[in-house]
Amino acid sequence: MFEAISASFSGLIFSGGILYLCIGTFVGLLFGIIPGLGGPTALALLIPLTFGIDTHSSMFLAGAIMGAVPFGGSVTAILINTPGTAPNAATVFDGYPLARQGKAGLALGASGAASAIGGLLGVLVLFAVLPIARDVILAFAPPEFFMLAVLGLCAIAVSTEGKFLRGLIAAGVGLLIAAIGYDDISGAVRFTYGVDYLWDGVPLVPALIGLFAIAQILSLYVEGGSISEDPGKVKVTRVMDGVKSVFTHYPTLLRGSVIGAVIGAIPGVGGTVAAFLSYSTEVQLSKEPETFGKGNIRGVIAPESSNNAREGGALIPTLAFGIPGSAEMAVFLGMLVLHGLQPGPAVLLDHLDVVTSLMLSLAIASVLASVFCLLVARQLAAITLIDVSYLVPIILSVSLVGAYALNSSMYDVIVTVIFGVIGYLMIRFDYPRLPLVIALFLGGIVEVNFRQSLMISSGDWTTFFTRSISLVLFILIVVSLLLPLVRQVFKRRAARSGKEIKA
């Protein structure tokens, strides 16, 4: 291992690795900041370009992109309520309210530091877990995947404080939308109502751009003014306060990083679930859950640390078993194959130096991207002072062109606008968007794993409760659903005891 690490450092310093690392970091930030693009697109575009360069340099490039994209996406999430990539959606809920309160610098500082440290912790987890990764991954079968997905949904519905019922309704509607298109088990086409475009289902990223970017544009149209409620209050000088807050709230940082690394390691669940799960965990553990969604700095730290840490986690099944943990990792596997590497245990045994190069670039890029963005945080935060009249057409144009660029399809743009209107109506009528978004992601996972579980067990329902991990996840689901009730009981008791003391 030591030889592999020293070979990677040597490649980084003496063979032009630093240059590829810087290019990858810049490209990653750019693709992260532009709504609708993101890591998979950046990697897919760069795969043909890496053919002419050596494997180590390719790993520096790929690792830097993977390390920089998550933080790039948080910049727009905080400043203009538009997540650059899907996993940054959770950052919107507290990052944007902070920007509106004139604390964009604070939010950016916290996001940058959490991303950097989360990224480093994710790589450390990868480093530590690689030797035992196989047993952990193989312990997850369809019943566990099903329970994990349901837990994600319940936890998120519950985290919408005061809107539990509406959160569950939004989740239900999201699951129904996710059911549109091919049934992954039987191959039948469902609920397309004669529209061929819907055979592959409602495209996720255009829907996300609509629910966040377009919905926000519609709100800005209606409200006018600037993003910051009081332009005079914008204090970008508090960037370092944001960095410090990450250390003050270190349990949040550690929880977010661990959740990110663990969830990232589970194939198919992805970074969005990790970010939302770490966010909802913070809400549930907080003594003041009502402050979330209104500008609680922990609501920025948790998803951002998780978001970057999951990159390290996602590399575990990708490198160890050749099972991609996400779309980004699937594209990355393509890059490995292009360079003559067979993903799986052979990579770890025969090409450990390639793996360490990747880990090194991932770790450095997480820090480099954050430092770079924090240096220009003042300029970035100034975006919130711009008259929204100018921002509206800019965001709309970039969002719609970004939605088109995903698949070169104008139907994706139409879906984006439709979901934009839905998102605006949800804001307007006080329905939480978070459960809808997460249900869109988890719909396929829930159904496929539920049906596979029953197929494997020959229709025996007890399979969900007789497997230890599945049972633990089920208990967590029940606990998560009971939490609001328990919290209410405690609040009432506290209120009563308060009255008695006054009397």
Added chain:
Amino acid sequence: MNIRDLAFRFLPALLLLAFTLSFVVTSFDYKADTRAMPLVIAVLTVVLLVLELLAQRRDRIGEVLRRFFTGKSHLPVGTPGKTPSVGREIGAVLWVVAFLVLAILVGFYIAIPVYVFAYLAIYVRKPPLISAITALGIVALLYVLFEVLLSYPIFSGVLFGGYM
């Protein structure tokens, strides 16, 4: 109690109920295993929507349900926060839809400057010169980013042979 208040309380749940019921009805067109999961979810969502509609009533049942699900027994008065006019909201949606239609017809490189200039100069009454510079600046930025740096050809509009 006015129509606006009633609409705010009941309309969203009623629209979602119609959407969900359409899934229930349509699901019977498919085989049992294909429809099972969506049907279960749709039925559960219908139950939740009925509870939501009951929770919006100003009676004892509504109060109990609100307290159980939201921790509050009272209904919000009117719409929360600022209450923009419906006309302004429809106008906002129409601007976005008009841009989309224009982009489909003539492509982004014509639609963007037309829309940006029209929006800035006519709708929000910014100086024409600044509006024109902003419009051209956005097109130039997108052109450099997508066409030059990323080699992404951008949609040219169905009228000019673009493929949807």
